[in-house]
Amino acid sequence: MHDQLSSTFAALADPTRRAILARLALGETSVTELAKPFEMSMPAVSKHLKVLERAGLIARGREAQWRPCRLDAAPLQEAASWIEEYRRFWEASLDRLEDYLRKMKPAKTKAPSAKRSKTKSKE
Amino acid sequence: MAQSSNAANATTEFVFSRTFDASREDVWNAFTQPEHLKHWWGTPGSSIEIAHHELKPGGLFHYRMKFPDGRVLWARFIFREIVAPERLVWLNGFSDEHGGLTRNPWVPSLPLETLNTVTLAEQDGKTLLTITVAPFHASDEQAGVFAGGINGMKMGFGASFKALADYLARD
Numbered sequence: 001m002h003d004q005l006s007s008t009f010a011a012l013a014d015p016t017r018r019a020i021l022a023r024l025a026l027g028e029t030s031v032t033e034l035a036k037p038f039e040m041s042m043p044a045v046s047k048h049l050k051v052l053e054r055a056g057l058i059a060r061g062r063e064a065q066w067r068p069c070r071l072d073a074a075p076l077q078e079a080a081s082w083i084e085e086y087r088r089f090w091e092a093s094l095d096r097l098e099d100y101l102r103k104m105k106p107a108k109t110k111a112p113s114a115k116r117s118k119t120k121s122k123e
Numbered sequence: 124m125a126q127s128s129n130a131a132n133a134t135t136e137f138v139f140s141r142t143f144d145a146s147r148e149d150v151w152n153a154f155t156q157p158e159h160l161k162h163w164w165g166t167p168g169s170s171i172e173i174a175h176h177e178l179k180p181g182g183l184f185h186y187r188m189k190f191p192d193g194r195v196l197w198a199r200f201i202f203r204e205i206v207a208p209e210r211l212v213w214l215n216g217f218s219d220e221h222g223g224l225t226r227n228p229w230v231p232s233l234p235l236e237t238l239n240t241v242t243l244a245e246q247d248g249k250t251l252l253t254i255t256v257a258p259f260h261a262s263d264e265q266a267g268v269f270a271g272g273i274n275g276m277k278m279g280f281g282a283s284f285k286a287l288a289d290y291l292a293r294d
Contacts, residue, residue: 087137094139101149107149
């Protein structure tokens with residue numbers, strides 16, 4: 001499953017493939033149509049499409065001549081969710097740091113105040 | 124804010140910040156001293172045991188994370204820059220018990236190491252912590268995997284196809 005993620009990311013790393021996905025985000029279309037904006041041979045475009053297809057980012061119709069390409073957004077969402085995990089890691093780590101800093105003895109002792117009770121500021 | 128990052132890298136860096144109601148010295152100490160680190164650092168859900176911690180350029184911080192299900196994961200820092208109490212730079216990676224680098228257990232094709240920079244800035248008695256994570260010595264494919272993740276994050280959840288199209292169209 002996570003190797004699937006890796007191939008999604010690898011597929012997204014190429015600007016031509018991102019441009020192809022951008023075009024497909026507007027709706028399904030043929031390979032010929034897709035190749036138009038790029039100065040690229042059809043085999044070269046097909047190669048990119050194969051990478052995208054293997055990564056599960058696009059699906060291709062079975063109609064003999066036309067074989068329309070379609071965007072599949074699910075792996076993109078999964079990719080986003082992996083980095084979301086990463087963000088959550090930092091979020092949770094810094095939450096723990098925040099809690100810990102509340103308990104930690106300050107490096108420099110502040111002027112002692114009259115009411116030096118434990119300040120628990122849990123909301 | 125982007126004082127240390129050049130434009131070329133800006134899109135492939137993970138940046139995260141948080142303000143703490145604590146002095147810069149305290150945040151620095153919590154981040155750099157093993158007796159403090161063991162109380163809060165590590166993948167959420169795990170507790171850490173520190174095998175080695177040497178705060179100096181080139182020094183190693185080697186620790187293991189223990190999960191409630193018994194699983195153990197080792198990881199390490201190699202410190203690069205230490206400017207107390209404002210800037211800490213280290214190479215971050217998973218490792219084996221001997222300190223040798225290993226792949227990310229969840230996404231194996233991520234770069235083996237990332238360059239992490241933490242800066243601490245004083246703000247009205249509080250401390251703004253900013254962390255920047257960038258791929259380090261990554262192959263093209265690994266860098267692509269990292270960039271793909273960052274790009275995915277920027278797209279956000281539930282992005283409409285239109286937003287996705289706009290995003291992808293930008294280079």
